[in-house]
Amino acid sequence: MDNNKRPDSMERITTKELADAFIAEQVELVKKQVGDKKVLLALSGGVDSSVVAALLIKAIGKQLVCVHVNHGLMRKGESEQVIEVFQNQLDANLIYIDATDRFLDLLAGVAEPEKKRKIIGGEFIKVFDEEAGKLEGISFLAQGTIYPDILESDGVKAHHNVGGLPEDMQFELVEPVKLLYKDEVRVVGKALGLPSSMVDRQPFPGPGLGVRCLGAITRDRLNALREADAILREEFDNAGLNKTVWQYFIAVPDMKSVGVKDSKRYEGWPAIIRAVNTTDAMSATIEEIPYSILNKITARITAEVEGINRVLYDLTPKPVGTIEWE
Ligand code: XMP
Numbered sequence: 001m002d003n004n005k006r007p008d009s010m011e012r013i014t015t016k017e018l019a020d021a022f023i024a025e026q027v028e029l030v031k032k033q034v035g036d037k038k039v040l041l042a043l044s045g046g047v048d049s050s051v052v053a054a055l056l057i058k059a060i061g062k063q064l065v066c067v068h069v070n071h072g073l074m075r076k077g078e079s080e081q082v083i084e085v086f087q088n089q090l091d092a093n094l095i096y097i098d099a100t101d102r103f104l105d106l107l108a109g110v111a112e113p114e115k116k117r118k119i120i121g122g123e124f125i126k127v128f129d130e131e132a133g134k135l136e137g138i139s140f141l142a143q144g145t146i147y148p149d150i151l152e153s154d155g156v157k158a159h160h161n162v163g164g165l166p167e168d169m170q171f172e173l174v175e176p177v178k179l180l181y182k183d184e185v186r187v188v189g190k191a192l193g194l195p196s197s198m199v200d201r202q203p204f205p206g207p208g209l210g211v212r213c214l215g216a217i218t219r220d221r222l223n224a225l226r227e228a229d230a231i232l233r234e235e236f237d238n239a240g241l242n243k244t245v246w247q248y249f250i251a252v253p254d255m256k257s258v259g260v261k262d263s264k265r266y267e268g269w270p271a272i273i274r275a276v277n278t279t280d281a282m283s284a285t286i287e288e289i290p291y292s293i294l295n296k297i298t299a300r301i302t303a304e305v306e307g308i309n310r311v312l313y314d315l316t317p318k319p320v321g322t323i324e325w326e
Contacts (some may be wrong), residue, residue, distance in 0.1 A: 004150050010229040013184040019191035022184075026176045030059040037139040039174055041096070042128055043068045045082040045204075048177065050198050051189040053086060055176050056142055056228045062093045063136060063143070069127050071120060071224075072100030073208030076230035085198060092143060094278030099127045103210075104219060111216040111254075113326035120207045122241065141171035145178040146185055202247045203281070211326040215254035221269060224307040228271040231300045235293060241275070245287045248275040251325040252308070259309030268309030271301050275313075276323055284318040 013019050039056060043049050043066040053246065056064040066086060070079040079096070086092040106119050160230050177185050189199035205211055210228070213222045229250040249273045259266045273294070278284035298311040314321065 004178065006147055010179065011049050013180065013187050015187070016191050017185075019188045022180075022188060023058065023191060026055055027059040030056060030174060031175060033172075034060055034063065034140055037063065038062050038135075038137050039140040039142050040132055040135065040138045040171065041066050041142040043082060043086065045074070045078050045198070046144070046204065047182070047185055047189065047199055047201060048146055049059055050082075050085075050144075050194060051143055051185050051192065052144045052175075052177055053092065054090065054189065054192040054194055056174070057086075057090050057092050064093060064094050064151060065138065066094045067128060068094060069105045069124060069131075070096070070098045070100060071124060071127075071208065071210075072098075073103065073120065073210040073213075075204070075209065075233075076226045081198065085195065095131060095136065097127060097131060098134075099123070104217065104222075107210065107217050109216050113211060116210055116217070116326070117207050120210050124206075126267050139172065140174045142174040142176075145175045147179050147181050150178060185287060202242075202245075205324060211324050212249060212251045214325055216250055220307060221252055221254070224305050225250055226270060226272075227305045228252070228301045228308055231304065232297055235297050235300070236275075239289070239290075239293050241289065241293070244277075246277045246284075247273050247323060248273070248287075250274070251314075253325075257310060261309065266309050268307050270310040270312050271305070271308045272312045272314050272325070273297065274323065275324075276318065278318070278323070282318075284323055286315055286317055289313070 006255050009019060009179070014023055039060065041049065041053055041056065043053050045068065048085060053064070053066050068079065068082050079098075083094065087094045087096075103120065103123055106123055107116060110116055110119060137297055177188065180188065185200045190196070209222060209225055210217060212229075213225050232248060232250055233242070236245065236248055251274060252269050253272065254269075256267045256269055259268055275287045275289055276284040277287050295315060301308055
């Protein structure tokens with residue numbers, strides 16, 4: 001039997017009952033596969049790796065070693081949430097690595113988007129590999145592969161979407177959600193008790209804020225982007241737009257314009273709002289956001305975020321514009 005093929009008889013997991021049954025079945029299978037050995041998981045905090053972590057914690061507890069690499073390009077509060085949920089609430093065996101300086105030092109002065117992506121992907125593997133090398137007795141590598149990854153690629157998830165894990169890692173794979181579609185992964189995550197802010201989150205590119213801090217990344221502009229993005233997300237949540245808009249974020253270009261703040265000339269970067277709807281990310285339409293909400297976001301970002309003096313709304317559908325700016 002091809003165990004990378006979803007059986008025709010497999011029911012779509014849409015309810016808590018179906019999710020609980022799936023979880024019970026997978027817990028048994030994982031226990032059988034792993035025995036008393038240790039499993040390593042790169043936990044990005046995205047939906048798939050978070051659900052796999054919660055499932056494996058239920059199955060094998062501290063035999064799971066989660067490694068969370070903070071590349072310094074996470075959204076505001078993301079790494080903190082990973083620590084809060086997995087270490088504090090689920091009592092996971094979690095190794096947290098703040099590699100911010102490593103990534104930002106390597107990225108300094110690099111303006112070309114694909115080069116930035118390569119650096120982020122390559123460094124992620126290096127950091128994870130170094131950490132894995134320090135651990136003893138790891139026999140398995142868990143991955144948040146989901147069914148679309150199998151359908152769309154060679155079946156191995158380019159983990160964290162920032163490049164594959166080292167090919168010479170000789171681990172047997174544990175991939176408990178590999179036959180599930182994204183909506184099913186979310187239902188399973190909820191049944192496992194993960195917060196909605198973790199399982200219902202919008203897609204986030206592996207290179208993170210790195211491809212939204214346009215051009216050569218600097219720490220001050222990255223901070224401004226992170227703060228402005230947090231305000232956008234908060235206001236979208238308040239207005240219920242998080243339920244209707246597929247992906248929304250801020251991009252901050254590497255240019256300044258003149259403005260006025262506190263009656264003084266104030267040069268700052270513009271914050272560009274992007275809010276799109278799509279089903280497959282191949283094409284995208286622009287969500288109509290009420291002016292009152294745009295005004296509120298503009299007022300908050302320009303008042304609260306150091307370095308930003310204008311807010312723009314990107315009205316370009318895909319095509320012609322891609323969803324990300326880089
Ligand atoms: P574009 O910009 O190509 O984006 O219209 C389509 C979708 O893909 C996401 N995206 C990425 N995801 N690594 C990722 O994991 C990347 O390098 C990357 N670039 C774009 C983007 O956020 C959107 O959802």
